[in-house]
Amino acid sequence: MPFQAELRKSLALALLLPALVLLGWEAGVRLAVLDPIFFPPPSTLIRTALRLSASGDLPRATAATLTRALLGFLPGALVGIALGIALGVSVICRRMLEPSMAGFYSMPKLALLPIFMLILGAGETARLALIALGTMLAMTIHVFDGVRAIDVGYVEMARNYGATPWMLLRKVHLPGALPQIFTGTRVTFGRALVISISVELVTGSPGLGNMIWLASQTFSTERLYVRVWLRSGCWGC
Amino acid sequence: MRCEGLGVSFASGAQRTHALHELTFATHPGEFLSIVGPSGCGKTTLLRVLAGFIQPECGIVERPEGRRTILIRQEGSVFPWLNVLENATFGLEMMGVGRGERERRARPYLERFGLAGREKDYPAQLSVGMKQRVAVIQALLADPELLLMDEPLAGLDSQTRWAVHGELLELWEQQGHRTIVLVTHDVDEALLLSDRVLVLSRQPGRVVGEVEVSLPRPRGMSDLLTPETLALKRRILTHLGFAMKELALAFPSGA
Structure with a gap:
C-alpha cells in the first residue's frame, strides 16, 4: 500500500526532530550538563504527565481551556467570515472598515482585557468576548484575502448570466473563498487557544494557563513543562 | 449590435495607454464576425467593452435590448x-x-x-x-443573442480545434438567430468560420480593413486551398501587414 508507506515515512520524519531533542535533553541531565531543577528530564516529565492525568487535574484543565477557546472562537469566526466577505465584495465596506481593522488587528488583545472586565464584569463573559474579538479580526483578514483573490472574471461571468447578489455570494464568493476560510479556521483557532491561555495566566481562571502559572510559582518545573507541551500539542493539530 | 467612435484608455502610473481609438463597426443579425489583429491591439478590451464590463470613455455601444450578451474568455x-x-x-x-x-x-x-x-x-x-x-x-x-468569443480555442491542439469548430458551426447554422463575434489571430480560423473579417490595427486599436468572406458553407479544411480563399487570405494579410507596419513605425528599428 503505497499511501500508507508514504504516511509512515512522513510521520517518521515529523517525529525525528522532537525525538532527537528529547534524547539530547535526557542525556544532558544524565551527564549532569543540564540542571534538573530547570530542565527536569523527559522521563520524569512523562511520569508527571501520567500522574496529573490520573488525578484528573490535567484533563479537567485541558477541557476548560478548550471549551473556553471554542466558545469564544465560534461566534468570532462566524462574524469574521461575514465581515471578510462584506469587505471583499463591497468597496464602500472596504474603504470604511479596512483602516480600522488593520489598526485593531495589530493591537495586543490582552491589553483590552481590563476594559472588557470593567464593562462586562470579571466573569467568563469578558474572557469569551476577548477571544471572540481576537478570532473575529484574524478571520476577517483571512476571508477578505480569499474573496479578493477570486478572479474578477468569475464574478463578471455570473453577472453576465444575470446572477442576483445572493446567487453571486452563494455560487462564486463563498466557494471561491473556501480554501482561505479553511486556513483561516486553522490559524485562528490557534490564536483563540493562545488568547484563552493568556487570559487564564492573567486572571487565574481554571485551565491550562492557570496550571502553568501555579506550577511556575511553586517551582515545580516538571509540571510547567507538561502543560506547555500539552498546549503546543493542542495548537499543533 | 453597433458601436461607434469607441475610445478606451488605461492609466498606468503617469502614462496613459490608449487601447482603443475611434473604433466603429456594426454586426448584422445572425452574422459570424471575426476580428483579427496583431497581439496587443486591444482585442480583449474591445470584447470586454462589448460585454459591458468596461465603460468606454467615448463612443457608444448599442446592444439588442433585453437580450443576453455572453463572453467566453x-x-x-x-x-x-x-x-x-x-x-x-x-x-x-x-x-x-x-x-x-x-x-x-x-x-x-x-x-x-x-x-x-x-x-x-x-x-x-x-x-x-x-x-x-x-x-x-x-x-x-x-x-x-450576441456571443463574444475571445480566442476560446487558442489552447487546443489543431485537430480538437477543428472538431470543436465543426460542432460550433453546425449549432450556429441550426440556430441561425445568434450573432457571434470571434476574436482571433489565426487568419485560417477566421476564414473558415466567419461571414466577415475585420482587421484591427496595433494599439490603439481601430478598424483598418474589412473583408467579406462569401464562401459557400459548409466549409472544410480543404476549402482553405481554393483560389478564392487564398485571394481573401491575401487581402486580410495585406491589411494585417499594414497594421504591422504601423507597429514598425511605432517601434523604430533597434527598439
Whole structure:
C-alpha cells in the first residue's frame, strides 16, 4: 500500500526532530550538563504527565481551556467570515472598515482585557468576548484575502448570466473563498487557544494557563513543562 | 449590435495607454464576425467593452435590448469548484432554471461535444480542450443573442480545434438567430468560420480593413486551398501587414 508507506515515512520524519531533542535533553541531565531543577528530564516529565492525568487535574484543565477557546472562537469566526466577505465584495465596506481593522488587528488583545472586565464584569463573559474579538479580526483578514483573490472574471461571468447578489455570494464568493476560510479556521483557532491561555495566566481562571502559572510559582518545573507541551500539542493539530 | 467612435484608455502610473481609438463597426443579425489583429491591439478590451464590463470613455455601444450578451474568455471560463455538469449549466442556474430542466437541456450538448460520462469530473481532471468545450456549452445553453468569443480555442491542439469548430458551426447554422463575434489571430480560423473579417490595427486599436468572406458553407479544411480563399487570405494579410507596419513605425528599428 503505497499511501500508507508514504504516511509512515512522513510521520517518521515529523517525529525525528522532537525525538532527537528529547534524547539530547535526557542525556544532558544524565551527564549532569543540564540542571534538573530547570530542565527536569523527559522521563520524569512523562511520569508527571501520567500522574496529573490520573488525578484528573490535567484533563479537567485541558477541557476548560478548550471549551473556553471554542466558545469564544465560534461566534468570532462566524462574524469574521461575514465581515471578510462584506469587505471583499463591497468597496464602500472596504474603504470604511479596512483602516480600522488593520489598526485593531495589530493591537495586543490582552491589553483590552481590563476594559472588557470593567464593562462586562470579571466573569467568563469578558474572557469569551476577548477571544471572540481576537478570532473575529484574524478571520476577517483571512476571508477578505480569499474573496479578493477570486478572479474578477468569475464574478463578471455570473453577472453576465444575470446572477442576483445572493446567487453571486452563494455560487462564486463563498466557494471561491473556501480554501482561505479553511486556513483561516486553522490559524485562528490557534490564536483563540493562545488568547484563552493568556487570559487564564492573567486572571487565574481554571485551565491550562492557570496550571502553568501555579506550577511556575511553586517551582515545580516538571509540571510547567507538561502543560506547555500539552498546549503546543493542542495548537499543533 | 453597433458601436461607434469607441475610445478606451488605461492609466498606468503617469502614462496613459490608449487601447482603443475611434473604433466603429456594426454586426448584422445572425452574422459570424471575426476580428483579427496583431497581439496587443486591444482585442480583449474591445470584447470586454462589448460585454459591458468596461465603460468606454467615448463612443457608444448599442446592444439588442433585453437580450443576453455572453463572453467566453480565453481561459478561466469554468469554475474550478464546480463539476462539468454544474459548470455547463451554471448560466441556466443563474437565470433561475430548475435543476431537472437544466440537466435535460444540457445532456444533448454534453453528448455532442464528447463530454457524456464526464459530468461528475472537476476541471482539474479535464484537458484544456475539454474545459473550453464546457465553457462553450455553458454559453450556448444560455441562448445569447450576441456571443463574444475571445480566442476560446487558442489552447487546443489543431485537430480538437477543428472538431470543436465543426460542432460550433453546425449549432450556429441550426440556430441561425445568434450573432457571434470571434476574436482571433489565426487568419485560417477566421476564414473558415466567419461571414466577415475585420482587421484591427496595433494599439490603439481601430478598424483598418474589412473583408467579406462569401464562401459557400459548409466549409472544410480543404476549402482553405481554393483560389478564392487564398485571394481573401491575401487581402486580410495585406491589411494585417499594414497594421504591422504601423507597429514598425511605432517601434523604430533597434527598439
